Amino acid sequence: MKKSIITLSLIVALIITLVRPALANDEKYRVAMEKNIQAVYEAESITQLQQSVNAFERIGDAEKTKWEPYYYAAFGCIMMATRENERNQKDAYLDQAMATVRKAKAIAPGESEIIAMEGFVHMIRVTVDPAVRGAQFSSEAMQAFAKAVELNPENPRALALLAQMQFGTAQFFGSSTAEACGTATVALEKFETNQPESTVAPSWGRQMAEELTAQCN
Amino acid sequence: MKYFFAVFLSFGMQFVFSQTPVTGRITDDNARPVPLANVFLEGTYDGAMSDENGNFTFETGETGHLNLVVRMIGYKEFKKEVTLSGKQVSVEVQLVEEISELKAVTITAGAFTASDESRRTVFRALDIATTAGVTADIAGALNTLPGTQKVGESGRLFVRGGDGNEAKTFIDGMLVLDAYSPSAPNTPSRGRFLPFMFKGTSFSTGGYSAEFGQALSSVLSLESRDETELTRTDIALLSVGGDVTHTQAWKGGSAAAKVQYTNLRPYMNLIRQEIDWEEAPMSFEGIGSFRQRLTKAGLLKIYTNVSRSDFSLFDYSIDDPFQTRLFSQENGYTYVNASYKDILSTNWIIRGGLAYTGLDNDIITGYDAVAENENGAHFKAVVEGSIRDRIELKTGVEVLTRKYSYRVAPAGSGVFSSRFDESVTAMFAETDVYASNNFVTRAGVRVERNSLTDAVTLDPRLSLAGKVGEDGQVSLAWGRFRQTPDNEWLRQQTGLDPECASHYIVSYQRIENNRTFRIEAYHKQYDNLVKIVNDVVTNTGAGYARGLELFWRDNESVNNLDYWVSYSYLDTERDYLDFPVKATPSFASKHNFSVVTKYFIVKLKSQLGATWSFTSGRPYNDLNGPVFNGGRTPSYQDLSFNWSYLPKPNLIVYFSCTNLLGHDNIFGYEYGSVRNEDGLYNSRPIRQPAPRFLFLGIFYTISKDKSVNQLPTL
Numbered sequence A: 001m002k003k004s005i006i007t008l009s010l011i012v013a014l015i016i017t018l019v020r021p022a023l024a025n026d027e028k029y030r031v032a033m034e035k036n037i038q039a040v041y042e043a044e045s046i047t048q049l050q051q052s053v054n055a056f057e058r059i060g061d062a063e064k065t066k067w068e069p070y071y072y073a074a075f076g077c078i079m080m081a082t083r084e085n086e087r088n089q090k091d092a093y094l095d096q097a098m099a100t101v102r103k104a105k106a107i108a109p110g111e112s113e114i115i116a117m118e119g120f121v122h123m124i125r126v127t128v129d130p131a132v133r134g135a136q137f138s139s140e141a142m143q144a145f146a147k148a149v150e151l152n153p154e155n156p157r158a159l160a161l162l163a164q165m166q167f168g169t170a171q172f173f174g175s176s177t178a179e180a181c182g183t184a185t186v187a188l189e190k191f192e193t194n195q196p197e198s199t200v201a202p203s204w205g206r207q208m209a210e211e212l213t214a215q216c217n
Numbered sequence B: 001m002k003y004f005f006a007v008f009l010s011f012g013m014q015f016v017f018s019q020t021p022v023t024g025r026i027t028d029d030n031a032r033p034v035p036l037a038n039v040f041l042e043g044t045y046d047g048a049m050s051d052e053n054g055n056f057t058f059e060t061g062e063t064g065h066l067n068l069v070v071r072m073i074g075y076k077e078f079k080k081e082v083t084l085s086g087k088q089v090s091v092e093v094q095l096v097e098e099i100s101e102l103k104a105v106t107i108t109a110g111a112f113t114a115s116d117e118s119r120r121t122v123f124r125a126l127d128i129a130t131t132a133g134v135t136a137d138i139a140g141a142l143n144t145l146p147g148t149q150k151v152g153e154s155g156r157l158f159v160r161g162g163d164g165n166e167a168k169t170f171i172d173g174m175l176v177l178d179a180y181s182p183s184a185p186n187t188p189s190r191g192r193f194l195p196f197m198f199k200g201t202s203f204s205t206g207g208y209s210a211e212f213g214q215a216l217s218s219v220l221s222l223e224s225r226d227e228t229e230l231t232r233t234d235i236a237l238l239s240v241g242g243d244v245t246h247t248q249a250w251k252g253g254s255a256a257a258k259v260q261y262t263n264l265r266p267y268m269n270l271i272r273q274e275i276d277w278e279e280a281p282m283s284f285e286g287i288g289s290f291r292q293r294l295t296k297a298g299l300l301k302i303y304t305n306v307s308r309s310d311f312s313l314f315d316y317s318i319d320d321p322f323q324t325r326l327f328s329q330e331n332g333y334t335y336v337n338a339s340y341k342d343i344l345s346t347n348w349i350i351r352g353g354l355a356y357t358g359l360d361n362d363i364i365t366g367y368d369a370v371a372e373n374e375n376g377a378h379f380k381a382v383v384e385g386s387i388r389d390r391i392e393l394k395t396g397v398e399v400l401t402r403k404y405s406y407r408v409a410p411a412g413s414g415v416f417s418s419r420f421d422e423s424v425t426a427m428f429a430e431t432d433v434y435a436s437n438n439f440v441t442r443a444g445v446r447v448e449r450n451s452l453t454d455a456v457t458l459d460p461r462l463s464l465a466g467k468v469g470e471d472g473q474v475s476l477a478w479g480r481f482r483q484t485p486d487n488e489w490l491r492q493q494t495g496l497d498p499e500c501a502s503h504y505i506v507s508y509q510r511i512e513n514n515r516t517f518r519i520e521a522y523h524k525q526y527d528n529l530v531k532i533v534n535d536v537v538t539n540t541g542a543g544y545a546r547g548l549e550l551f552w553r554d555n556e557s558v559n560n561l562d563y564w565v566s567y568s569y570l571d572t573e574r575d576y577l578d579f580p581v582k583a584t585p586s587f588a589s590k591h592n593f594s595v596v597t598k599y600f601i602v603k604l605k606s607q608l609g610a611t612w613s614f615t616s617g618r619p620y621n622d623l624n625g626p627v628f629n630g631g632r633t634p635s636y637q638d639l640s641f642n643w644s645y646l647p648k649p650n651l652i653v654y655f656s657c658t659n660l661l662g663h664d665n666i667f668g669y670e671y672g673s674v675r676n677e678d679g680l681y682n683s684r685p686i687r688q689p690a691p692r693f694l695f696l697g698i699f700y701t702i703s704k705d706k707s708v709n710q711l712p713t714l
Helices: A002-042 A046-063 A068-083 A087-107 A112-128 A130-151 A156-173 A178-193 A206-216 B002-017 B125-130 B138-142 B265-270
Strands: B020-027 B038-041 B047-049 B055-060 B064-071 B078-084 B089-094 B111-115 B167-171 B174-176 B198-204 B218-224 B232-238 B241-250 B253-263 B276-293 B299-316 B324-345 B348-365 B368-388 B391-409 B416-436 B439-450 B455-468 B472-483 B499-512 B515-533 B536-554 B561-575 B591-601 B606-615 B636-648 B651-657 B666-675 B681-687 B694-703
Touching (some): A002 A068, A046 B038, A068 A112, A087 A112, A112 A130, A112 A156, A130 A156, A156 B636, B038 B055, B047 B055, B078 B089, B174 B324, B265 B276, B276 B324, B324 B368
Parallel strands (some): B020 B089, B167 B218
Antiparallel strands (some): B111 B198, B167 B174, B241 B253, B299 B324, B348 B368, B368 B391, B416 B439, B455 B472, B472 B499, B499 B515, B561 B591, B606 B636, B651 B694, B666 B681
């Protein structure tokens, strides 16, 4: 009996040793991602954002099959660009955002969230120098958002960004914002009905849709 | 059970207790701390970011041998193996600066580069379309930059004392023979290629790369767009015609076809012209382009342009205003360009192409008929990449071959014909050596063999560029350039040697916060120029050009206003062609000044543009004066205006008017062939065909995505 317990405990220990790295890794990934996702959402300074971006890049490099770390790294870079005032530095952050978007795209080519993020980079690119960049990048942003919605009509972020772009265009041309407001309303509905699949899945953008619908009413 | 826990705990403990602290400091080449760098153990999540003093510290549960990686933009990745055993690991990291496009010094002597992709440019691709007074003509827009001399009756690029044939156009590296549409004598011609096709424009006024041969003064290198992802149809209705373009996109490729019809007849009938047209210019043009990815990075581009144009006019005799003769011209033009670019390995790319130009000109002057025909092919293959860190190499071979024939049938006599076949084989190699991001040396050599002279020639080129302070840089360039003489001379004397020029350029440029200042001085020595001695065409001509140029562009000081100012000073003399003495040629003007402004009015959804150009008087040969080329025309002045209006995202309305003030510009004088009763030759000024040119265009785009318009391509 005693002998069998020893044997059993050795077998259990062996199984744990073999399985643990796999289980632990998934767990480790989730924990690291959750921590950094919260950090990137709450970051207030460029330094804090850079810290998160660095962490996401480390996780992305280590994982190789997960697109989310690079996706959030790109998000962090965009946030840095929006906080930066110097144009060349803004562009440098957006270049880095684009580079990480490409890495994410290589892992999950048809992912709507990544295409929406790509459009987001173009959209911020416009703000660096609207008179010169407006024509080229606003149409590239628009195309990306449209493609992201096509890939996943349920993606609230793609819809919210599309609405934002439509709203800006309508304001510029002094035309009706009805289409933009319609898109924003749908975006808000999708935020309501589509809860993130996991704690790692993207969940940002709701505030953008809310602010837009507030402007519509 | 005891054993179970004992064994279990022993596996678990490893993760809890054996933490290794890793610390260190990161500095750059100059021992300055590098903050915000990403420091981590390769393949793990463990790492940290360096603080403002370059210090970092983190703990890891990993054990054994792992690579410590330090990553920071602008520096090469640092990697070092560390042993993790629970004892503190301390690493001093010195990062090596990376030669980055964003930070590195660039060779700017003589060069104006515009690109959609690069953002550090002085001149942008979009600028060509939005410069007032040029109606989207590439050469016209470049004429507002320093280094060019305005020659209003030609429309071509005249660069730094060189004539219009010394500036050559290349598309995707391939030479274009005759890049301008035909025009009536003494009226400006337009470039055959529209700016919308190109994502990059590089205009060099001297000291250019060894890759470019057969250009004495200037190279305009255009890079065509890659494949597009959007299927669209563009329609343009113009006051002088219209065009339709359809672009079809598929995965990995796209194709576009454009049909353009231009007819100046209705306009010329409406607005009185100095020219007595029999038939004002009319042309049909078809443009096709095809793009296909053959490998992940390999892109095949094919571009074709086929056009037919004609016009005829009555030429009035200077001596007898009642005597006229008919001048008519028919022109057929075919250009095909196929190019391919791919990566060979991480550090090397290969590119090459084949271009064909076919040209037919039928001219009738009075009762004399002239038929001119030229067929040329250009083949090129280039390999470029880095031999090792900080040393880049570009090398290639090319063959330029052309057949030219010329037949003239003067009234009442037989047919005279002349022809030649020329083949130029060339090899070139050029290397860029970066001492740091602050200093670069470019050395190149070009070897050419010309079949007509059977001579092998060697042309060296050298450029240096160094940063001065944070935003400024100084460039120096020197090189030797050669070009086969004009067809007009070569057909008379096929054994002529190429004409040669040496360029010496020094330049200073400062770009700071969307403001650019540039000053450049040059000296150009011409030799082997064509000269007619006792009715024999020889290579004994020579000359020089030297000058000083200034450029200022400011896109920052006033909101929504972008403007630039160019000034060129030129001092040039030549003894060539039929010149009896050394003299300043008639295309050369001493002072050229342009101010280009673009103002965006959000409320009106409009961009307004105005361009003012001033060119000091040009020499002309006053047959009644004592000195050869001793006459001076009055100065040239032009204030042009344009208005682009965007009423809807996919609709653009464009209006432009040249010479708003109606200044009477005189480009030179023509003379009669015999003396009148006063013993003088009758003269007639060469004027603009009309004081102003008005243009209205409506551009409409149909696509799935309604926000797309032709502005980026206009």
